[in-house]
Amino acid sequence: MTTKEALFKYILRIGDTNLILGQRLSEWTGHGPFLEEDLALTNITLDITGAAKSLLEYAALVEGNGRTEDDLAFLRNDRQFFNVQITELPNGDYARTIARQVLVDCFDFYFYQELSKSKDETLAGIAQKSLKEVTYHLRHTSAWLERFGDGTEESHNKVQLALNELWQYTNELFEMNEVDEILIKEGIAVDLNVVKTKWEKHISDLVEKSTLIIPQNVFMQTGSRKGIHTEHLAFILAEMQALPRMYPDAKW
Amino acid sequence: MKSSQDIFELFSEIPDPEIPVISIVELGVIRFIEVLDEISIQIIITPTYSGCPAMKQIEDDVRKKLIEHGFSVIDIKTIFSPPWTTDWITQETKEKLRKYGIAPPEETTQDKSWLLGIEKKITCPRCKSLNTKLISQFGSTACKALHQCQACLEPFDYFKCI
Numbered sequence: 431m432t433t434k435e436a437l438f439k440y441i442l443r444i445g446d447t448n449l450i451l452g453q454r455l456s457e458w459t460g461h462g463p464f465l466e467e468d469l470a471l472t473n474i475t476l477d478i479t480g481a482a483k484s485l486l487e488y489a490a491l492v493e494g495n496g497r498t499e500d501d502l503a504f505l506r507n508d509r510q511f512f513n514v515q516i517t518e519l520p521n522g523d524y525a526r527t528i529a530r531q532v533l534v535d536c537f538d539f540y541f542y543q544e545l546s547k548s549k550d551e552t553l554a555g556i557a558q559k560s561l562k563e564v565t566y567h568l569r570h571t572s573a574w575l576e577r578f579g580d581g582t583e584e585s586h587n588k589v590q591l592a593l594n595e596l597w598q599y600t601n602e603l604f605e606m607n608e609v610d611e612i613l614i615k616e617g618i619a620v621d622l623n624v625v626k627t628k629w630e631k632h633i634s635d636l637v638e639k640s641t642l643i644i645p646q647n648v649f650m651q652t653g654s655r656k657g658i659h660t661e662h663l664a665f666i667l668a669e670m671q672a673l674p675r676m677y678p679d680a681k682w
Numbered sequence: 683m684k685s686s687q688d689i690f691e692l693f694s695e696i697p698d699p700e701i702p703v704i705s706i707v708e709l710g711v712i713r714f715i716e717v718l719d720e721i722s723i724q725i726i727i728t729p730t731y732s733g734c735p736a737m738k739q740i741e742d743d744v745r746k747k748l749i750e751h752g753f754s755v756i757d758i759k760t761i762f763s764p765p766w767t768t769d770w771i772t773q774e775t776k777e778k779l780r781k782y783g784i785a786p787p788e789e790t791t792q793d794k795s796w797l798l799g800i801e802k803k804i805t806c807p808r809c810k811s812l813n814t815k816l817i818s819q820f821g822s823t824a825c826k827a828l829h830q831c832q833a834c835l836e837p838f839d840y841f842k843c844i
């Protein structure tokens with residue numbers, strides 16, 4: 431694998447994770463638990479989808495064979511997507527959506543801090559931009575986790591159940607392969623072991639503060655680095671890609 | 683040939699699509715202007731937020747303004763570094779926001795006191811009371827949060843600090 435091929439795959443991985451999470455979260459728009467929270471989650475979704483656009487635009491540029499960011503988003507099949515599986519899981523109730531969002535926001539918070547130092551200037555720039563936004567998101571979603579955990583018995587149980595079910599998807603965030611190996615040598619990619627240590631400490635403190643427990647001895651899911659997904663991804667793509675596939679020349 | 687300063691002045695006539703009392707120059711999204719010759723120009727802009735829907739409108743307005751002033755080779759690039767920050771908004775611009783009914787950013791982004799759970803008190807843009815509370819960290823547009831004044835009871839937008 432050349433450095434260019436590795437870089438393309440690396441950007442796709444980050445871009446796809448943002449794209450699929452943004453698409454999933456957008457399902458809450460107009461359905462939030464109350465108006466202010468509906469707006470909050472929609473704003474978070476907008477930032478995440480915006481980051482996806484910048485990243486896929488850059489991926490298309492690096493690939494350099496004429497594909498655009500729209501081609502990458504709308505004309506690939508599920509096995510060609512590299513988003514982590516946690517992003518494609520159904521939203522569930524609000525506790526579950528928030529629990530996932532905390533886990534991913536916290537990952538992004540430390541990941542973008544490291545990526546901001548990348549020797550690849552475009553990636554570093556996108557990371558600096560997203561870091562500011564994610565810091566704000568994490569503040570919001572952490573407050574919700576605490577409120578659910580330390581709230582009523584019902585909210586506590588719902589958010590604990592969500593953590594129990596989501597935990598198996600967290601290890602994928604930190605998996606590294608040949609792509610990472612090549613790009614870490616070049617000073618482009620992030621050493622995810624560094625991110626993992628910080629993430630574990632942060633999440634463990636936050637979960638404890640929220641009177642919740644981190645599940646122990648959980649079997650960890652894997653696959654997304656190879657394009658292997660849960661059954662849910664294909665359904666998201668079917669919805670997201672239907673229009674551009676049916677009307678390939680459609681313009682806004 | 684026009685100078686980049688002349689172009690900055692032209693752009694000062696373009697209102698922000700979401701907050702029309704301030705210009706896109708005051709907002710801080712125009713980062714760099716280079717006039718290459720009578721008809722060619724390069725502009726570098728930076729988005730306020732990654733997914734801000736107003737950026738497309740701003741780009742279209744910039745292009746239209748340049749065409750009106752004789753430019754035909756227009757190159758507009760978007761950069762992300764250094765990331766946009768409310769620290770770039772001047773005191774004068776903040777005053778315009780306040781008069782419009784939007785509480786301007788009060789903290790600087792260097793202030794990390796929220797990490798310790800300390801919420802900054804925001805001044806009501808209408809009655810100047812400090813007795814206000816946060817309703818939601820997110821508001822009607824990507825750049826705003828929602829607060830309410832406990833003295834005059836009016837809800838108001840706060841230009842959030844990033």
Ligand SMILES: [Zn+2]
Pocket residue numbers: 806807808809810811831832833834835836
């Ligand atoms: Zn007031």
